[in-house]
Amino acid sequence: MKVLARAKRLDQRTLLLCLLTALVAVSVVSLLVGAGSVSPLRAFSMLLGSEDSDAHFVVWELRAPRTLIGIAVGMALGVSGALLQAVARNPLAEPGLLGVSAGAAFAVALALVLGASAASLRISVAQVGALAGCLCVLGVARWRGVGNDPIRLVLAGAAFSALLGALTSLMLLFDQRSADEVRFWVIGSLAGRRLDDLWAVLPSMAFCTALIALIARPLSALALGERMASGLGHHPQLIRALVVLCVALLVGAATAIAGPIIFVGLVVPFIARAFAGPDIRRTLWFCLPIGPLIILAADIISRVVVAPSELPLGVLTALCGAPVLIAAVRARRLPML
Amino acid sequence: MTPRWLKPEFRKQGAAALLSSAPLTSTAEDAPVTPPSGYWWWGGRGASVLIEQRAVWVNLGLLLALVLASIAYLCLGSLALDPREVIGALAGQGSMMTTFMVQELRLPRLVAACLTGGAFALAGILMQTLARNRLATPGIIGIDNGATAFAVASVVGLSVSLAPSAMALTGAVTAAVLTFGLAAGSGTQGYRFIVAGIGVGAVFGAITQLLLARVAIDTANAAYPWTVGSLNARAGGSVQLLAVGLALGLIAALALARSLTILRFSEATANGLGVNAKARRMQILLLSVVLTALAVAVAGPVGMVGLIGPEIARALSTPRHVPVVAATLSGALVMVLADLAGRTLLAPIELPVGIVTAIIGGPWLLWILMRPQRSHA
Numbered sequence: 001m002k003v004l005a006r007a008k009r010l011d012q013r014t015l016l017l018c019l020l021t022a023l024v025a026v027s028v029v030s031l032l033v034g035a036g037s038v039s040p041l042r043a044f045s046m047l048l049g050s051e052d053s054d055a056h057f058v059v060w061e062l063r064a065p066r067t068l069i070g071i072a073v074g075m076a077l078g079v080s081g082a083l084l085q086a087v088a089r090n091p092l093a094e095p096g097l098l099g100v101s102a103g104a105a106f107a108v109a110l111a112l113v114l115g116a117s118a119a120s121l122r123i124s125v126a127q128v129g130a131l132a133g134c135l136c137v138l139g140v141a142r143w144r145g146v147g148n149d150p151i152r153l154v155l156a157g158a159a160f161s162a163l164l165g166a167l168t169s170l171m172l173l174f175d176q177r178s179a180d181e182v183r184f185w186v187i188g189s190l191a192g193r194r195l196d197d198l199w200a201v202l203p204s205m206a207f208c209t210a211l212i213a214l215i216a217r218p219l220s221a222l223a224l225g226e227r228m229a230s231g232l233g234h235h236p237q238l239i240r241a242l243v244v245l246c247v248a249l250l251v252g253a254a255t256a257i258a259g260p261i262i263f264v265g266l267v268v269p270f271i272a273r274a275f276a277g278p279d280i281r282r283t284l285w286f287c288l289p290i291g292p293l294i295i296l297a298a299d300i301i302s303r304v305v306v307a308p309s310e311l312p313l314g315v316l317t318a319l320c321g322a323p324v325l326i327a328a329v330r331a332r333r334l335p336m337l
Numbered sequence: 338m339t340p341r342w343l344k345p346e347f348r349k350q351g352a353a354a355l356l357s358s359a360p361l362t363s364t365a366e367d368a369p370v371t372p373p374s375g376y377w378w379w380g381g382r383g384a385s386v387l388i389e390q391r392a393v394w395v396n397l398g399l400l401l402a403l404v405l406a407s408i409a410y411l412c413l414g415s416l417a418l419d420p421r422e423v424i425g426a427l428a429g430q431g432s433m434m435t436t437f438m439v440q441e442l443r444l445p446r447l448v449a450a451c452l453t454g455g456a457f458a459l460a461g462i463l464m465q466t467l468a469r470n471r472l473a474t475p476g477i478i479g480i481d482n483g484a485t486a487f488a489v490a491s492v493v494g495l496s497v498s499l500a501p502s503a504m505a506l507t508g509a510v511t512a513a514v515l516t517f518g519l520a521a522g523s524g525t526q527g528y529r530f531i532v533a534g535i536g537v538g539a540v541f542g543a544i545t546q547l548l549l550a551r552v553a554i555d556t557a558n559a560a561y562p563w564t565v566g567s568l569n570a571r572a573g574g575s576v577q578l579l580a581v582g583l584a585l586g587l588i589a590a591l592a593l594a595r596s597l598t599i600l601r602f603s604e605a606t607a608n609g610l611g612v613n614a615k616a617r618r619m620q621i622l623l624l625s626v627v628l629t630a631l632a633v634a635v636a637g638p639v640g641m642v643g644l645i646g647p648e649i650a651r652a653l654s655t656p657r658h659v660p661v662v663a664a665t666l667s668g669a670l671v672m673v674l675a676d677l678a679g680r681t682l683l684a685p686i687e688l689p690v691g692i693v694t695a696i697i698g699g700p701w702l703l704w705i706l707m708r709p710q711r712s713h714a
Contacts, residue, residue, distance in 0.1 A: 092532075140707070151528040155472065156706045158535050163699030166692045169565060173686050262539070311550055318543035322536040326519050329532045 012282065015275060019289040023071075026296045030067040031059055034303055065195040070299050071292040072198060073190070073254045074264070076205060078291025079212070079284060080250040081265025082272065086219055086280045087243040088138065090153055091270075092328060095130075095251045096262025098157035102164040103133025104255035109168045123200050127252030134248045136160065138240075151329065188259035188314025190299050201253035208246045212284065215242050220280045261314050263321020264294060270324055294320075375655075392660065395653045399666035403451070406673045410450070411443050413681050445576070449568050449635055450676045450690070451669040452579045456632035457639060458646025458668020459583070459590060459661065463625040465647055466597050466659050467618055468530065471705065474647075475509075475629040476640015478534025482541035483512025484633035485563055489545050492560040493552040502575045502634040509630035512537055513622065566639035566691020568676055575634040582631040583665075589624055590661045593617065597659040639691045641698025642668050642675075648701070 031047070032040040038058040046055035077095070084100070085093045095101050107129025108122055140156050218234040226236045254261070268291045269283060276282035295313070298320070302311035372378035377388040411423045418426075418435060425431040426439035461474040475481055487508025488501040520533040545564055549557045590597075596617040599607045607614040629643075646668030647660075653667075654660040672690065675697065679688035 151532050152706060154532055154535070155528055156703060159699055159702040159706065162695055163703070166695035166699065170688065170692050170696070173683075173688065173692075312546060315543040315546045315550070318539050322539040322543075325539075326533050326536040329529045329536070330519065 012276065016285060016289070019286070019293065023289045023293050023296075026293055026300070027067050027071070030070065030296050030300055031063050033300055034058065034063055065198065066190050066193060066299070067296065068195070069193050069198050069257055070190050070295045072201065072205065073258045073261070074268075074292030074295035075288055076208075076250040076254040076291075077261060077264040077295070078268035078272070078287035079208075080247045080254075082269040082280065082283050082287050083212070083219075083243050083250075084134075084247050084265065085269055086223060087240050087247075088153070089223075092151065092154045092266065092325070093137075094263065094266035095247065096260060096265060097154055097161070097325075098133075098137045099160035099164060100130050100133040100137060100247065100251050101255050101260035101262060102161040102168075103136070104130040104252050105260045106164045106168050107132070108256065109171050113171045113174060123204070123253060123256040126256035127204065127249050130252035130255065131245070131248035133160075133164075134244045134251075138244060188261040188317070189302075189310070189312045190258055190295075191310050193257055197257045201257060204249045204253050208249050211242060211246050215239055215246075216281045216284060219243065223278070223280060259314065261295075261317050263317045263325070264291065266328075267317075267321050267324050268294060270328070389655065389658065391655055392658065392663070395650075395660070395663050396666060399653075399663060399670060403666055403670045403673065406670055406677070407447055407451070410447050410673050410677045411439055413677060414438075414443065415684060446568055446676070447673065448580075449576050450672045452576065452583055453568070453632045453636040453639065454642050454646065454669040454672025455665040456579060456583045456586070456628045456668075457642040457672070458650075459586060459665045460625040460628040460632070461643025461668070462647035462650065462659065462661060462664040463590065463597075463621050463628075464643075466600060467621045467625070469601060470531070471648070472528070472531050472644075472702075473534075474640060474643040475625060476638060476643050477538075477702075478516050478531060479536075479538030479541060480509050480512045480516070480534075480626060480629050481633055481638035481640040482538040482545070483515075484509040484630045485638045486541040486544045486548070487511075488634055488637075489548050489560045489563050492563065493548050493556050500574065500634075502578050502631060505634040506627065506630040508541070509626045509633065512541060513626045517622070563633075563637040565689045566637035566694070567689035568636050569687070569689070575631070579631045579635050582628060586624055586628045587662070587665060589620075593621060593624075594659060594661055597621070597661070598657070601659070637691060639672070639694050641694040641702075642671050645671050645694070645698055645701060 032043045034043075038055045042052060042055045043059050043063075046052045046059060081094055084095055084098070085091055104126040107125045110129075111122060111125040137153075137157060137160075140153065140160075218229065218239045221229045221232050221234050222236055222239055229236050229239070251265075268287050271290050272283045272286035276286045294317075298316040299313055302313050302316050305311055372387060375390055377390060379386050379388060408420055408423065411427075412418045412420055416438065418439070422431060422435050423439055426435045427444070429436065431439075457476070461476070464473050464475055464478075465471050467473075484505040485508070487504040490508075491501050491504035516530075516534045516537045519537065520530040549560060549564070552560075596607075596612045599610050599612045600614060600617060600621075604614045607617075632639075647664045649667040649671070650660040650663035654663055671694070675693040676690040679690050679693045682688070
């Protein structure tokens with residue numbers, strides 16, 4: 001915390017630049033390190049220009065797409081976490097914890113069991129599922145008494161996720177073929193994703209970026225309270241609806257590629273707020289490098305720890321996210337958003 | 338100082354009693370005993386007990402329901418049997434096939450269902466009373482997940498050759514220590530404690546996945562029932578261990594019943610009424626954790642039973658006591674019915690019992706959360 005306090009005094013632009021540099025460094029490491037037989041040294045000399053077809057294939061065909069997808073997923077999850085927390089005014093609101101990812105996963109499992117298999121279909125289905133999950137969560141949050149208590153909302157989300165998880169496994173029991181397809185996807189992993197998956201989600205991510213650029217200002221006004229926001233000429237209901245749309249599109253896209261990865265949406269805004277302070281606009285800027293940093297770091301660790309096999313990414317994010325959740329809960333007073 | 342004859346307790350007896358030298362004691366021996374309404378009084382001069390009539394009827398009713406459900410459980414399945422055939426097979430008279438099916442296949446599974454359901458529900462009501470929070474069941478605060486992670490570790494063989502029960506016990510104790518330790522600052526009341534438990538549960542869930550990811554696919558499939566909760570893969574001696582544990586646990590819970598009733602009030606009240614709150618809490622926690630671990634070693638994390646069983650028992654009973662026996666019976670009933678549904682509803686596909694209870698228990702949990710808050714358990 002002391003380090004963070006000192007860091008806050010630094011110029012935030014410098015800090016952002018440092019984070020971006022770190023992201024580039026981690027991306028390079030992600031290209032170099034892997035579970036396979038191509039050692040970091042071999043990969044490095046290939047990058048410098050030596051002829052090595054094996055290393056060329058592994059680095060450019062396997063690790064590079066994976067790194068790019070990791071960056072996209074990290075950005076989407078981090079930003080959606082910050083947005084959901086701002087709109088629910090709850091520092092614990094996280095897409096994974098509140099059941100938005102579970103909704104997306106449920107929708108994808110349903111589509112697979114019903115016979116769908118096209119990649120683009122899967123993404124739109126996941127986004128619809130995430131939207132339904134989002135609406136449920138916010139409906140519950142506006143319920144009398146529950147929304148005022150951030151912790152109760154998390155509990156409701158956990159119950160909701162558990163229910164959807166049970167329904168997902170129920171459906172997979174019917175269909176062994178999709179069960180094998182989904183079982184590894186359900187845990188959350190970046191392994192074996194192709195670049196096509198990324199191109200399929202890019203349009204919706206670009207759309208979200210434009211939308212966020214439009215609503216960032218009104219959203220930070222909303223943090224002052226509904227009345228204040230209306231007084232400043234914004235439309236709170238419209239902003240909320242747009243934010244929910246954004247979160248659903250982003251979480252749906254990330255879930256469709258990488259499976260439900262929980263806790264990233266909690267950890268990233270938590271760190272970003274420590275750097276950026278309470279303003280949502282700055283927080284969003286900081287979420288952009290921090291999300292991919294965490295995802296890539298977790299992905300690298302997941303490749304190395306149990307080599308030659310791989311660890312699902314969701315396992316690692318849960319391992320590092322749960323302590324943050326506990327720390328946030330232990331704090332005597334939750335920061336109000 | 339008030340004169341003795343002005344004190345209210347002596348006023349009725351009048352001046353005559355004061356003037357006589359007879360001691361002013363209560364005259365219980367002479368008065369006929371009239372028990373409070375709704376109770377049976379039973380006993381002699383030395384010792385006597387009050388039995389709540391409603392509790393007796395509730396427990397008998399639950400027992401009857403459990404017996405009926407058990408007969409249905411033995412009858413229904415991939416091959417439906419007549420109740421008379423079942424009873425004949427239980428007595429050892431009947432065709433080879435029905436005898437084998439009832440005695441070797443369905444009866445052991447029924448026994449396992451009853452025992453695990455009872456143990457989960459008993460552990461649930463103990464934990465709820467201890468934490469004074471109806472959401473604080475072992476399944477929700479991560480103890481199930483801890484036990485599961487360690488049980489899976491013993492199945493996938495991480496160079497430790499302990500039985501699943503012993504490993505599950507270790508895991509459950511670890512998770513309990515972590516949850517209670519980490520939530521120490523925020524107290525057991527309120528939702529913070531529960532969310533800390535959810536965090537601990539998430540860590541152990543991740544560890545389970547980690548263990549499953551490390552091993553070959555066949556071993557992972559062998560350990561899979563433990564991750565969803567199923568009565569299909571019961572490890573050898575763990576059922577017998579659970580039977581002994583549940584019997585002893587029920588006796589211990591009955592011995593603790595009076596303390597449990599009083600612990601629902603504040604710690605100061607409990608201490609004032611002569612209950613050593615701290616020691617009793619420790620005993621209750623230990624009992625609950627052990628019961629959870631033994632049950633997880635048999636069936637995996639079917640934690641929702643620990644939420645549903647006590648809810649049913651509380652709805653049926655009066656709030657004067659903690660319905661320990663009723664909770665155990667209703668837990669067993671829920672488990673038997675859930676496994677029966679899982680076996681028969683979608684036949685030939687068999688639903689793991691953990692999924693059935695999650696589908697019933699999830700909405701129930703949401704309903705508890707969504708209701709306007711009135712009182713804690």
